[in-house]
Amino acid sequence: MILDNGAEVIIGLEVHVELATRTKLFCACPSAFGAPPNTAVCPVCLGLPGALPQLNREVVRLAARAGLALGCEVRLTSRFDRKNYFYPDLPKGYQITQYEHPICEWGALEVPLADDAVRRVAIRRIHIEEEAGKLIHEGDSLWGATGSLVDLNRAGLPLIEIVTEPDLRSPEEARRFLRELVSVLSYLDVSDLRMEEGSIRCDANLSLKPPGFSGALEDLARVEVKNVNSIRNVVAALESEVKRQRAVLDAGGRVERETRGFDEGTGTTLPQRSKEAANDYRYFPEPDLPVLMLDPSVVEAERERLPVLPPALRAELVGRGLTSKEAAVIASDPGASRYLARVLAEGADTRLAVTWMLGDLARLLNEAHVGYGASPVGPAALAELLQLMAQGTLSGRLAKEVLDRMFATGHSAAAIVEDTGMAQISDQDVLATEVDRALAQHPAAVADYRAGKAAALGFLVGQVMKATRGQASPDVVNRLLRERLAALAPSS
Ligand code: ADP
Numbered sequence: 485m486i487l488d489n490g491a492e493v494i495i496g497l498e499v500h501v502e503l504a505t506r507t508k509l510f511c512a513c514p515s516a517f518g519a520p521p522n523t524a525v526c527p528v529c530l531g532l533p534g535a536l537p538q539l540n541r542e543v544v545r546l547a548a549r550a551g552l553a554l555g556c557e558v559r560l561t562s563r564f565d566r567k568n569y570f571y572p573d574l575p576k577g578y579q580i581t582q583y584e585h586p587i588c589e590w591g592a593l594e595v596p597l598a599d600d601a602v603r604r605v606a607i608r609r610i611h612i613e614e615e616a617g618k619l620i621h622e623g624d625s626l627w628g629a630t631g632s633l634v635d636l637n638r639a640g641l642p643l644i645e646i647v648t649e650p651d652l653r654s655p656e657e658a659r660r661f662l663r664e665l666v667s668v669l670s671y672l673d674v675s676d677l678r679m680e681e682g683s684i685r686c687d688a689n690l691s692l693k694p695p696g697f698s699g700a701l702e703d704l705a706r707v708e709v710k711n712v713n714s715i716r717n718v719v720a721a722l723e724s725e726v727k728r729q730r731a732v733l734d735a736g737g738r739v740e741r742e743t744r745g746f747d748e749g750t751g752t753t754l755p756q757r758s759k760e761a762a763n764d765y766r767y768f769p770e771p772d773l774p775v776l777m778l779d780p781s782v783v784e785a786e787r788e789r790l791p792v793l794p795p796a797l798r799a800e801l802v803g804r805g806l807t808s809k810e811a812a813v814i815a816s817d818p819g820a821s822r823y824l825a826r827v828l829a830e831g832a833d834t835r836l837a838v839t840w841m842l843g844d845l846a847r848l849l850n851e852a853h854v855g856y857g858a859s860p861v862g863p864a865a866l867a868e869l870l871q872l873m874a875q876g877t878l879s880g881r882l883a884k885e886v887l888d889r890m891f892a893t894g895h896s897a898a899a900i901v902e903d904t905g906m907a908q909i910s911d912q913d914v915l916a917t918e919v920d921r922a923l924a925q926h927p928a929a930v931a932d933y934r935a936g937k938a939a940a941l942g943f944l945v946g947q948v949m950k951a952t953r954g955q956a957s958p959d960v961v962n963r964l965l966r967e968r969l970a971a972l973a974p975s976s
């Protein structure tokens with residue numbers, strides 16, 4: 485994105501993803517969300533003197549898994565460091581993180597943009613770190629708070645931080661990057677990815693590169709908007725930063741390197757503090773934990789266990805005849821792609837399956853707020869419905885009605901057709917009787933048709949459909965009507 489003054493928008497993201505483990509990063513406390521305050525705590529995560537951390541093996545596996553999925557190199561040797569700072573949600577006075585030697589480095593995510601373009605975003609690093617506790621402020625606003633409460637249930641939960649290179653060029657690209665990242669992660673079972681519970685949060689960095697600037701992007705004064713908790717807010721924060729920095733430059737000012745926060749109320753960013761430098765944190769190697777050494781076989785085993793991920797899946801689906809839009813929608817959601825795979829495994833036609841999955845089934849799932857994985861109409865049940873259509877037992881219109889009932893009752897398509905007698909009537913003799921009746925009852929329409937008004941045919945088809953409660957096969961009715969009308973003596 486190049487602004488009209490020639491400046492280019494430069495964005496890099498740091499994405500924090502809470503890992504879905506049963507227990508915390510360095511202690512055996514459960515990672516239960518929503519437990520009563522300060523019940524999931526122990527001397528380690530309370531930071532009591534003398535308590536020693538012990539690394540959770542599962543966290544290492546999940547971090548390596550995420551790194552492999554993002555094409556990173558997984559380091560066989562990495563290390564934990566202390567990041568020292570004071571805040572009431574951090575009882576130890578430091579956060580254990582990986583600073584100099586992160587577990588994963590140098591990956592990339594190919595982000596689909598509009599018109600089949602792709603932006604390759606390099607992943608600089610992925611490191612493991614612990615979560616801080618949660619502060620709850622009493623009163624109307626943070627500034628007017630009458631008191632603050634600390635809940636340390638969250639303290640010590642495992643996170644990975646995924647840091648990109650400054651490769652994104654617009655808030656829209658950032659949105660697409662985050663969407664793609666979330667869909668890749670959703671295939672890995674590494675995180676619940678629940679935004680509203682804070683399991684994924686983002687620090688968004690943005691600078692404006694002046695035309696003709698040829699230095700390193702790292703040297704541009706960037707603003708870091710901290711702790712933004714949804715994709716929509718990241719985009720809003722970045723858009724408002726573009727405007728704000730642009731205005732500062734237009735007024736002849738200089739953008740300060742600083743940390744800002746996003747205010748959801750106004751949709752703008754607010755200054756928090758001038759940017760801290762790394763040495764403000766007095767990073768040093770964590771003396772209570774040994775160097776983290778991985779056996780190469782562990783990493784290889786994890787690589788073997790990676791599922792097919794969205795980029796490969798999209799290519800495969802397009803190869804099966806889906807449009808790139810359809811493939812993108814299905815591949816973005818593991819529930820949807822597993823569902824489709826199972827419908828097709830039942831022998832359903834691909835085009836029919838995709839049309840119904842993304843059409844009527846999607847509508848019902850949306851209304852019920854459930855995903856494909858929890859659909860009351862399972863893949864085999866949908867395949868059966870499609871089969872009844874393919875063999876002519878159900879018209880599209882009837883099938884829609886049957887699907888609604890299947891969704892509401894959990895009954896099979898065959899059972900519903902049987903119970904309600906909703907099958908399509910293709911029986912020539914039955915339909916011929918109905919066609920003759922319609923012709924006899926509507927002589928005016930017959931006359932119109934013979935006088936050249938083609939639309940009268942549609943009216944007559946409609947009459948037969950009505951008489952059969954929509955169950956007549958429109959194809960057969962059409963053919964019979966045309967035959968009958970053609971057989972009448974030509975009108976004078
Ligand atoms: P810090 O610890 O200050 O947050 P990091 O090195 O962890 O710094 O993260 C730097 C982040 O800033 C990365 O995501 C990187 O892509 C991004 N970044 C670096 N230079 C720029 C720039 N000129 N404009 C926007 N983002 C940038």
Ligand code: MG
Nearest residue numbers: 498687689708
């Ligand atoms: Mg940062």
Ligand code: ZN
Nearest residue numbers: 511513526529
């Ligand atoms: Zn604990």
